[in-house]
Amino acid sequence: MGEAVEIFYPNGFSKICNGTTKNQPPVDETRQFDSWYEEEIDEDLKWSFALKSVLYKGSSEYQDIALLDTKRFGKVLVIDGKMQSAEVDEFIYHECLIHPALLFHSNPKTVFVMGGGEGSAAREALRHKFIDGVVMCDIDEEVVNFCRRYLTVNRDAFCNKKLNLVINDAKAELEKRTEKFDIIVGDLADPVEGGPCYQLYTKSFYEKILKPKLNENGIFVTQAGPAGIFTHKEVFSSIYHTIRQVFKYVLAYTAHVPSFADTWGWVMASDQPFSIGAEEIDKRIAERVDGELLYLNGSSFLSSATMNKTVYLSLLNETHVYTEENARFIPGHGLGNHL
DSSP, X not given: OOOOEEEEOTTSOEEEEOSOOTTSOXXXXXXXXXXXXXXXXXXXXXXXXXXXEEEEEEEOSSOEEEEEEETTTEEEEEXXXXXXXXXXXXXXXXXXXXXXXXXXXXXXXXXXXXXXXXXXXXXXXXXXXXXXXXXXEESOHHHHHHHHXXXXXXXXXXXXXXXXXXXXXXXXXXXXXXXXXXXXXXEOOOOOTTOSSGGGGSHHHIIXXXXXXXXXXXXXXEEEEEOSTTTTTTTHHHHHHHHXXXXXXXXXXXXXXXXGTEEEEEEEEESSOOOOOHHHHHHHHHHHBSSOOSSOOHHHHHHHTSOOHHHHHHHHHOOOOXXXXXXXXXXXXXXXXXX
């Protein structure tokens, strides 16, 4: 018989699956792995990763946390059973989250990051040479601490003198601050039922708390969940439509993130138009950004803001507005908290 493969199930117990079963040929042992992480994408769809090891697992005051070392994607951060980022391709997500807003702004100096506990959003913002300061506000000190310990790629960002790390609820922190910001970033966990973040996707939050903390030419950008042909109606179209109720100019854009097994969406908003072209974006990257971007350039960004027909029509016809009483949630729950 082949080696046992360990698959993690939602009851908190591991089920050992033999490499062979009745009436099936032996499994090729050269391709066997000791254990797998399994995430539920939907009730009839799962996504699995072969593991090298579990670096951390546990629950903080606010959420379930796991840091996994996977065969394919390197170190992977999982919160509330949902993949947040993977070592080998997180640059796609974080370049798309941070750089468009900073590049479209004429002269950004101050950035406020809601969430972002792993430090990657702050790392990318701090690559902009003329930034005066970045505030990173995450509610979960435990997430921040183990990311500082294990995610070595972000150690310089955590030590940067321009970074002001605050452990607090982003809503409460923005409410109490007297200063305004050029850029506000929503690097929040996906809205899951019972999670700590869904209230930060609501119209009332955007309108009453977030927008008043932007400077006159300020830009807000947020991650907005899966944006694939089959998944964009989960939360992406709703987040886009909700933000349109608050800002004059709203731009949705997407990119494929391999470790997410889907296309991902972001929404950028301002009361000033987004009016620069690909050549100007490339010029600003060369002038402002320290080092080479791995994913983003002017042409690719403008392309990413062009939706396919199905998604375009969904965004155009969406009517749902996010409220605390009428929220949408990402379906399913991964099994990372049960490792």
